[in-house]
Amino acid sequence: MPRVASVIALVTLVSNACGGHEPRETPRQSAAAARVSAPQDTSFAGTTAPVQRASRPGTPPRVLRGVTAASGPGYDRVVFEFAEDSVPGYHVEYTTKPVRRCGSGDPVTVAGAGKLVVRFEPAQAHDERGNSTIAERERTLGLPAAKDMKLICDFEGQVEWVLGVVAAGPYRVLDSPGGGRGGGRVVVDIRHHP
Amino acid sequence: MTARLTAVVIALVAACREAPVEPCPSLRVAGIAAERAAPVARATPFDSAFAAAGAEFHVPPALLKAIGWVETRWEMVQGAEEFAGRAPAFGVMALRGTALERGAARAAVTPEAARRDPLANIRAAAALLDAFADEAAIDRSRTGQWSDVIARYSEIERPDGRAAYTREVDRALGGASPPLGQAPAAAPIACQPPPGSGGAPDYGPAVWRPSPNFNARPSDSTGRVHLLIIHTCESNYASCWSWLVNPASQASVHYVVSEDGDEISQLVHEGDRAWHIAATYDCTLNRRHDCWLNGVQSNDFTTGIEHAGFASQGSFPTSQIEASAALACDVTRDRGIPRDWQHIVGHGQLQPANRTDPGPNWPWTTYLHRVQALCGETVVDDSAPFNDPALAAAVVPDAWSASDSTPGYYGGGYRWASTQSDATDGAAFSFRLAAPASRAVDARWTSGTNRSPQAAYAVISSAGDTLALVRVDQRTGGGGWRALGTWAFPAGWNRVVLLRGGAAGSVVVADALRVRQ
Numbered sequence: 119m120p121r122v123a124s125v126i127a128l129v130t131l132v133s134n135a136c137g138g139h140e141p142r143e144t145p146r147q148s149a150a151a152a153r154v155s156a157p158q159d160t161s162f163a164g165t166t167a168p169v170q171r172a173s174r175p176g177t178p179p180r181v182l183r184g185v186t187a188a189s190g191p192g193y194d195r196v197v198f199e200f201a202e203d204s205v206p207g208y209h210v211e212y213t214t215k216p217v218r219r220c221g222s223g224d225p226v227t228v229a230g231a232g233k234l235v236v237r238f239e240p241a242q243a244h245d246e247r248g249n250s251t252i253a254e255r256e257r258t259l260g261l262p263a264a265k266d267m268k269l270i271c272d273f274e275g276q277v278e279w280v281l282g283v284v285a286a287g288p289y290r291v292l293d294s295p296g297g298g299r300g301g302g303r304v305v306v307d308i309r310h311h312p
Numbered sequence: 313m314t315a316r317l318t319a320v321v322i323a324l325v326a327a328c329r330e331a332p333v334e335p336c337p338s339l340r341v342a343g344i345a346a347e348r349a350a351p352v353a354r355a356t357p358f359d360s361a362f363a364a365a366g367a368e369f370h371v372p373p374a375l376l377k378a379i380g381w382v383e384t385r386w387e388m389v390q391g392a393e394e395f396a397g398r399a400p401a402f403g404v405m406a407l408r409g410t411a412l413e414r415g416a417a418r419a420a421v422t423p424e425a426a427r428r429d430p431l432a433n434i435r436a437a438a439a440l441l442d443a444f445a446d447e448a449a450i451d452r453s454r455t456g457q458w459s460d461v462i463a464r465y466s467e468i469e470r471p472d473g474r475a476a477y478t479r480e481v482d483r484a485l486g487g488a489s490p491p492l493g494q495a496p497a498a499a500p501i502a503c504q505p506p507p508g509s510g511g512a513p514d515y516g517p518a519v520w521r522p523s524p525n526f527n528a529r530p531s532d533s534t535g536r537v538h539l540l541i542i543h544t545c546e547s548n549y550a551s552c553w554s555w556l557v558n559p560a561s562q563a564s565v566h567y568v569v570s571e572d573g574d575e576i577s578q579l580v581h582e583g584d585r586a587w588h589i590a591a592t593y594d595c596t597l598n599r600r601h602d603c604w605l606n607g608v609q610s611n612d613f614t615t616g617i618e619h620a621g622f623a624s625q626g627s628f629p630t631s632q633i634e635a636s637a638a639l640a641c642d643v644t645r646d647r648g649i650p651r652d653w654q655h656i657v658g659h660g661q662l663q664p665a666n667r668t669d670p671g672p673n674w675p676w677t678t679y680l681h682r683v684q685a686l687c688g689e690t691v692v693d694d695s696a697p698f699n700d701p702a703l704a705a706a707v708v709p710d711a712w713s714a715s716d717s718t719p720g721y722y723g724g725g726y727r728w729a730s731t732q733s734d735a736t737d738g739a740a741f742s743f744r745l746a747a748p749a750s751r752a753v754d755a756r757w758t759s760g761t762n763r764s765p766q767a768a769y770a771v772i773s774s775a776g777d778t779l780a781l782v783r784v785d786q787r788t789g790g791g792g793w794r795a796l797g798t799w800a801f802p803a804g805w806n807r808v809v810l811l812r813g814g815a816a817g818s819v820v821v822a823d824a825l826r827v828r829q
Binding site for chain 2: 175176179218219220221222223237240242244245246247248249250255271272273274275276
């Protein structure tokens with residue numbers, strides 16, 4: 119597929135998955151991400167180091183309302199969409215330690231050789247009535263880089279996912295505000311393994 | 313309270329009694345709820361609006377006010393969409409979506425006015441309640457029927473959630489007198505736990521809201537309940553417990569204490585393993601206490617108490633602390649958990665990598681003192697910061713060295729001094745009694761081979777009389793409370809002095825003293 123066409127395909131795919139519009143992403147923290155001119159850039163260097171952005175103290179929890187994943191040329195994209203216009207703090211990091219559910223402490227396994235942990239705080243994936251706000255808490259992705267993802271924490275203001283990836287390769291994190299009706303987003307792009 | 317309001321309260325109480333799936337109602341923590349005025353008795357900037365809208369739409373103004381308190385604590389909120397499919401809430405009455413539009417139309421105001429203008433918002437809510445009352449064909453003179461209207465207004469689908477909402481409204485109306493569920497005729501029926509729930513709460517005043525998120529503790533010594541973990545929910549009370557009873561949460565806790573402590577939910581039996589702390593135990597995070605548990609999953613041997621609120625908040629309501637302390641006293645007494653700094657600890661302390669709760673402003677010293685006091689004991693530590701100055705004080709000679717090198721101490725460490733045959737000094741632990749009383753006295757030290765086998769404690773009354781001289785072998789028995797004896801003490805500041813005098817070549821350790829009923 120020609121490059122332009124594939125880019126259009128990716129944008130269409132992600133846009134459809136995320137509510138019909140593609141706000142401009144704002145790179146955070148990652149120096150590699152800062153050089154990226156557009157989210158569909160397939161040549162970003164990425165990083166394997168932790169990427170984080172702190173929230174302001176006293177910020178109320180953001181409510182995760184959707185998670186989508188798609189593959190494009192050169193990388194897989196996972197989008198976390200929140201009900202508010204702004205996003206919570208986040209911390210993204212590969213781990214080699216056992217991953218455990220934050221309530222029970224039970225170990226969680228994922229496919230692939232790499233475990234990318236994505237933590238949001240303050241955040242929750244349930245509403246004030248105790249109902250989940252997302253449809254799936256475990257998903258098989260089957261993408262070139264990202265194989266599956268599991269929610270390992272939705273407790274005490276933390277939402278934490280672990281992404282099972284083929285290898286602990288470069289990734290970047292982007293975030294963008296919503297458009298006035300919620301929809302703040304955090305995007306994790308994981309480069310395809312060469 | 314007006315006659316009409318009283319009628320509403322009584323009617324709501326009656327309605328709650330009749331709910332077939334109602335869990336055991338809270339008996340309310342004694343003395344706390346009753347000491348405070350009902351929320352509707354407080355003045356708000358919207359009182360005239362509640363009165364006018366109530367009169368216009370034939371809805372009890374106090375009911376409007378109570379719903380406003382439950383929904384927003386009488387603040388004009390401008391909600392954001394919480395999640396897909398649930399419209400944001402607006403105004404004092406937290407109107408949202410089609411309900412807002414319907415109420416606004418019935419009150420002849422625009423939806424935008426109902427969102428932004430307090431008067432329009434309250435009128436729209438009153439109009440909506442008026443419509444619900446019409447549709448339910450309730451007899452408004454029989455105010456007991458309002459409970460169904462209130463439940464409908466909540467838009468909550470779960471029966472227990474609707475019941476909880478209705479109880480909150482009742483509480484706002486001053487329903488503490490008479491407390492829900494305390495009517496003798498209703499108690500046997502209302503206090504039956506829901507079918508399949510697995511029984512009644514361990515803590516009598518708690519509401520039993522069973523969570524499916526638990527499993528069995530290990531059957532060996534690692535499964536013995538040993539520590540009490542203090543948490544904050546990072547949310548409000550209803551959101552906290554309702555999420556933790558949802559199997560999707562994969563998390564739970566034994567107890568949840570409401571913001572003002574007037575209700576406690578029990579979700580998991582104390583004997584079962586709730587899912588509230590992910591960390592495996594690391595004794596270096598807990599004063600090197602019980603290092604044999606290192607690597608054990610902390611849920612195995614802990615009991616958890618969540619508190620509605622946030623680790624970041626600047627303070628915690630006194631009534632919440634008091635209710636939690638009463639609960640903690642009950643748990644520690646039933647489970648044989650010592651009430652000290654190694655056994656009542658924060659989630660963040662044991663899981664510092666990603667937790668801070670209950671946060672820097674949890675009043676640890678006050679809390680622990682209240683737990684102890686409610687269980688009838690006073691502890692005198694060698695260090696002033698760990699003492700309640702109204703009840704306990706220690707005077708230790710400067711020459712006695714401070715240390716924390718041997719674990720098992722109370723508070724932040726202990727003091728020690730070498731024995732000497734002609735020494736006359738000692739470490740004095742003083743405690744105040746308001747009236748003459750018989751008290752058991754326990755001492756605490758840390759053990760070691762260099763400790764004195766004949767450490768002497770002089771028990772001295774407030775009148776200056778030496779009641780006893782008790783010798784203990786400090787080479788063993790450290791890290792816990794060891795009984796010295798029971799004496800009749802007069803009122804005032806009595807004291808127990810650990811003496812340094814004795815054959816040279818060993819040390820005496822002054823850590824703490826416990827006085828108990």
